[in-house]
Amino acid sequence: MDDRIWAWAPATVANVGPGFDVFGFAIEGAGDRVAARRRDEPGVVLVGVEGDEGRLPRDAESNTAGVAARALLEAVGETEFGIELSLEKETPLASGLGSSAASAVAAVTAVNELLSSPASLPVLLQCATEAERAACGFAPADNTAPSLLGGFVLVRGGTPPRVAQLPVPEGLSCALLHPHQQVRTEEARAVLPESVPLATAVEQWGNVAAFVAGLVQGELDLLRSSIHDAIAEPVRKANVKGFEEVSRAALDAGALGCGLSGSGPSIFALCHSPARAEEVVRAMSIALEKATDDRGDILVSPVGVAGARITTEGSSV
Amino acid sequence: MDDRIWAWAPATVANVGPGFDVFGFAIEGAGDRVAARRRDEPGVVLVGVEGDEGRLPRDAESNTAGVAARALLEAVGETEFGIELSLEKETPLASGLGSSAASAVAAVTAVNELLSSPASLPVLLQCATEAERAACGFAPADNTAPSLLGGFVLVRGGTPPRVAQLPVPEGLSCALLHPHQQVRTEEARAVLPESVPLATAVEQWGNVAAFVAGLVQGELDLLRSSIHDAIAEPVRKANVKGFEEVSRAALDAGALGCGLSGSGPSIFALCHSPARAEEVVRAMSIALEKATDDRGDILVSPVGVAGARITTEGSSV
Numbered sequence: 001m002d003d004r005i006w007a008w009a010p011a012t013v014a015n016v017g018p019g020f021d022v023f024g025f026a027i028e029g030a031g032d033r034v035a036a037r038r039r040d041e042p043g044v045v046l047v048g049v050e051g052d053e054g055r056l057p058r059d060a061e062s063n064t065a066g067v068a069a070r071a072l073l074e075a076v077g078e079t080e081f082g083i084e085l086s087l088e089k090e091t092p093l094a095s096g097l098g099s100s101a102a103s104a105v106a107a108v109t110a111v112n113e114l115l116s117s118p119a120s121l122p123v124l125l126q127c128a129t130e131a132e133r134a135a136c137g138f139a140p141a142d143n144t145a146p147s148l149l150g151g152f153v154l155v156r157g158g159t160p161p162r163v164a165q166l167p168v169p170e171g172l173s174c175a176l177l178h179p180h181q182q183v184r185t186e187e188a189r190a191v192l193p194e195s196v197p198l199a200t201a202v203e204q205w206g207n208v209a210a211f212v213a214g215l216v217q218g219e220l221d222l223l224r225s226s227i228h229d230a231i232a233e234p235v236r237k238a239n240v241k242g243f244e245e246v247s248r249a250a251l252d253a254g255a256l257g258c259g260l261s262g263s264g265p266s267i268f269a270l271c272h273s274p275a276r277a278e279e280v281v282r283a284m285s286i287a288l289e290k291a292t293d294d295r296g297d298i299l300v301s302p303v304g305v306a307g308a309r310i311t312t313e314g315s316s317v
Numbered sequence: 318m319d320d321r322i323w324a325w326a327p328a329t330v331a332n333v334g335p336g337f338d339v340f341g342f343a344i345e346g347a348g349d350r351v352a353a354r355r356r357d358e359p360g361v362v363l364v365g366v367e368g369d370e371g372r373l374p375r376d377a378e379s380n381t382a383g384v385a386a387r388a389l390l391e392a393v394g395e396t397e398f399g400i401e402l403s404l405e406k407e408t409p410l411a412s413g414l415g416s417s418a419a420s421a422v423a424a425v426t427a428v429n430e431l432l433s434s435p436a437s438l439p440v441l442l443q444c445a446t447e448a449e450r451a452a453c454g455f456a457p458a459d460n461t462a463p464s465l466l467g468g469f470v471l472v473r474g475g476t477p478p479r480v481a482q483l484p485v486p487e488g489l490s491c492a493l494l495h496p497h498q499q500v501r502t503e504e505a506r507a508v509l510p511e512s513v514p515l516a517t518a519v520e521q522w523g524n525v526a527a528f529v530a531g532l533v534q535g536e537l538d539l540l541r542s543s544i545h546d547a548i549a550e551p552v553r554k555a556n557v558k559g560f561e562e563v564s565r566a567a568l569d570a571g572a573l574g575c576g577l578s579g580s581g582p583s584i585f586a587l588c589h590s591p592a593r594a595e596e597v598v599r600a601m602s603i604a605l606e607k608a609t610d611d612r613g614d615i616l617v618s619p620v621g622v623a624g625a626r627i628t629t630e631g632s633s634v
Contacts, residue, residue, distance in 0.1 A: 022523040140519075154530065156523040156542075164539060166530055195512040198548070202457075205522040206339040206473040212529040213471060213483055222481060225473075231515070 004035040004086075007110035009308040010150070011091040012098035013174060013261045013268045014142040017227035018207035024142035025152040027174060027301035030097055033088040033311070034065055034106035038114050043082045044069045051089035060085065068104035068131035069111045075127055076119050083111055092297070094182040096262035098143030100135045104128040105147040109308040124148060126160035136185045143262065150307030152215065169218035172303040175255065175269040175281035177246060179288055179296040183239055188263030191235045200230050220256060220272055227257020227270060240265040242291035249287035253280040274300060321352040321403075324427035326625040327467070328408040329415035330491060330578045330585050331459040334544035335524035341415070341459040342469040344491060344618035349419035350405040350628070351382055353427035360399045361386045368406035377402065385421035385448035386428045392444055393436050400428055409614070411499040413579035415460030417452045421445040422464040426625040441465060443477035453502045460579065467624030469532065486535035488590045489620045492572065492598035494563060496605055496613040498582040500556055505580030508552045517547050537573060537589055544574020544587060557582040559608035566604035570597040591617060 011030035016023035039045070046060040060066025065087045073083065085107060091099040108124045119127075125141065125148055132139035141161035146153040151165040196204075207226040214222030237243040240260065246267050250258040254276050255269035269284065271277040277300045289295045328347035333340035356362070363377040377383025382404045390400065402424060408416040425441045436444075442458065442465055449456035458478035463470040468482040513521075524543040531539030554560040557577065563584050567575040571593050572586035586601065588594040598615045606612045 018522070019526065020522075021519045022526055154523065154526045156527065157520060162542065164527060164530055167534075193515060195514050196518050197512050198510060201513050201518040201521065201548070202338045203474060204518065205335070205337075205525040206471070208522040208525050209336065209339055209471050209529045210473065210481060212526045213481055213533060216530060216533045217484075225479065231518070 004037045005110045005113040006033060006035050006311045007106045007113070007308060008033050008311045009102045009105035009109060009147045010305060011102050012143045012146045013176070014098060015229065015232060015260065015262055016268070017211055017257055017259055018204050018229055019211065020229055020231050021140040021142055022155055022208070023152070024146040024155065025304045026146045026150045026307055027176065027299070028305045029299045029301055030091045032091050032099070032102035032106045034103070034110045035086045036069065036107070036110035036114060037084050039082045039084045041082045042079055044073065044085060045082070046085050046087065048086035049089070050087070052093060055093060056089070063087065063103070064100045064131045064135040065103040065107035067134045068107040068128050071127035071130050072108045072111050072119060072124065075123050076115055076117065078115060083114065092178055094184055095178050096183060096260060096264045096266040097178070098147055098262060101128065101132050101139070101143030101147050104131040105144055105308045109148070109310065113310055121148065122160040125163065129161060138189055146307065148308050150305060152304040166212065166215050168215060168304045169220065171273045173271045173274045173277035174301050174303050175250065175271055175277040175284060176261065176266055176299040176301065177281060177284040177288060177296045178266045178299070179240065179242060179292065180294050181241060181265040183264045185263050188236055188239065192232060193235070196231055204230050223270065224256045227259060229259055233260055236260055236264055240267070242288045243267065245287045245291040246284045249283040250280050253283035255280045270303065274302070321354045322427045322430040323350060323352050323628045324423045324625060325350050325628045326419045326423035326426060326464045327622060328419050329460045329463045330493070331415060332546065332549060332577065332579055333585070334528055334574055334576055335521050335546055336528065337546060337548050338457040338459055339472055339525070340469070341463040341472065342621045343463045343467045343624055344493065344616070345622045346616045346618055347408045347414055349408050349416070349423045351420070351423035351427045352403045353386065353424070353431060354401050355431050356399045356401045358399045359396055361390065361402060362399070363402050363404065365403035366406070367404070369410060372410060373406070380404065380420070381417045381448045381452040382420040382424035384451045385424040385445050388444035388447050389425045389428050389436060389441065392440050393432055393434065395432060400431065409495055411501055412495050413500060413577060413581045413583040414495070415464055415579060418445065418449050418456070418460030418464050421448040422461055422625045426465070426627065430627055438465065439477040442480065446478060455506055463624065465625050467622060469621040483529065483532050485532060485621045486537065490588045490591045490594035491618050491620050492567065492586040492588055492594040492601060493578065493583055493616040493618065494598060494601040494605060494613045495583045495616070496557065496559060496609065497611050498558060500581045502580050505553055505556065509549060510552070513548055521547050540587065541573045544576060546576055550577055553577055553581055557584070559605045560584065562604045562608040563601045566600040567597050570600035572597045587620065591619070
């Protein structure tokens with residue numbers, strides 16, 4: 001009998017519009033699965049990683065799933081037993097879809113089921129975020145929080161990070177295009193300015209305010225006018241071939257707005273309905289192909305699906 | 318018979334919490350009144366200013382009320398007649414309560430009634446904001462917009478400025494303390510940094526997001542956690558004697574949060590109820606007296622009262 005506990009954690013879109021480092025939401029159709037079982041010896045071991053074409057670290061000390069599991073054992077003071085993990089990646093790596101966050105969140109979710117006294121969500125969030133930080137050098141919880149909790153999430157600093165879930169208008173959908181390019185999170189962060197002109201910062205938080213007001217009140221015009229990032233996107237978009245063309249195609253096809261998911265290269269477009277998102281994502285893919293000879297991978301998801309969960313063996317959701 | 322049109326425009330609190338240059342709301346109990354009548358000669362004349370102890374410019378080219386009136390005549394192409402204005406100040410000058418904005422808004426509101434084709438609200442807002450800019454050197458419409466439209470307002474750049482009114486939780490009240498100190502808006506702006514560290518900017522727009530979510534959803538805990546300005550207040554509070562003591566007293570007395578109104582010296586505190594605001598404002602006044610031997614002037618108002626309006630002669634509201 002398989003005594004493993006399986007958990008699934010969704011991929012996530014972060015840096016949504018003006019909400020650099022503060023907004024993120026969970027999507028369906030991509031994510032990571034972790035299986036965990038107790039072992040008699042203390043410590044965490046990673047016995048298998050699939051779906052990454054051999055590119056992720058195989059040792060539990062370096063892989064975010066292993067780091068997150070160990071952080072959780074330490075947080076709850078568990079020394080009686082250890083954990084054996086295996087990881088199945090269904091989130092593309094270095095895509096801007098919160099791949100390392102999904103691994104970390106799936107790991108803490110699975111391991112938590114093995115504890116005699118399960119930890120609280122804030123503790124799980126803290127452990128997953130620490131693990132992502134170990135992998136990426138920096139992690140503001142804007143991927144780990146929506147992956148763990150689901151929904152559209154506002155993240156602010158703190159230990160554990162302070163999180164608020166925001167309601168989302170009925171039907172709001174995300175068109176996602178993942179170009180076959182890779183952007184390393186560390187490098188994408190290195191191109192950011194250390195400081196921003198005050199006028200630019202004011203413009204950004206005016207848009208953040210309009211975005212939240214639009215989201216919570218379901219006012220699509222406010223959303224449409226505020227999905228704009230004056231901080232990261234101007235310096236990061238140069239690293240994503242075809243970004244301008246894809247972005248224009250998304251807007252022309254009726255998206256409310258468009259931007260880089262995380263640090264890219266994935267490009268998200270928010271749409272008022274699933275049907276519109278289907279049209280938009282096709283237009284984005286065609287535009288990418290025209291610009292780069294790559295159609296990329298496409299995905300359409302509601303904005304803010306359920307977060308991490310325990311699953312039965314083999315099932316993804 | 319008096320053929321003058323009277324208008325009243327409320328004073329306003331701007332730079333609310335993290336919303337530097339983007340949030341403002343109208344208050345009751347302070348504001349400006351303007352009387353306007355047609356004159357046969359073109360142009361704008363100012364025939365009287367009261368309530369300013371002789372400190373404001375008497376010529377229509379320099380007084381914001383006159384500048385705003387002229388801007389409106391020009392905007393609508395009115396050359397057949399001119400305007401005679403008189404201004405009654407019931408907003409303390411250089412107090413951080415939008416005194417020049419109230420004059421400009423009252424002027425355009427009164428003059429608009431005299432036009433054969435009245436201008437739209439965006440045109441009135443643009444004219445009043447231009448006039449405030451002429452007086453203060455800079456004006457982001459975070460005083461003119463709430464004074465004109467009423468309510469709690471989100472302002473973003475543009476010509477005319479883009480404005481969204483945000484709903485306010487039932488009972489939300491403002492305790493206001495006006496110390497008998499003066500802060501010149503130009504000087505208060507000169508101390509601002511030209512740029513802000515990215516981490517500080519992220520903190521600020523995280524709080525902006527939480528503030529809007531709290532306001533729109535009526536979640537007081539989100540408001541309480543987000544009424545914080547990491548940008549202007551740290552450099553401006555040194556110009557307001559007693560600020561730290563008053564701020565502490567407001568929080569100790571149960572305010573949700575506290576900050577400088579506009580560029581100060583007035584200090585606002587947001588409270589969940591009018592009764593709490595009454596307690597808080599007394600505590601603020603006592604703390605100011607202990608620190609500076611001045612009790613200041615106090616005022617309690619709902620957050621976001623009605624905006625500018627035509628009144629009968631002699632009546633303020």
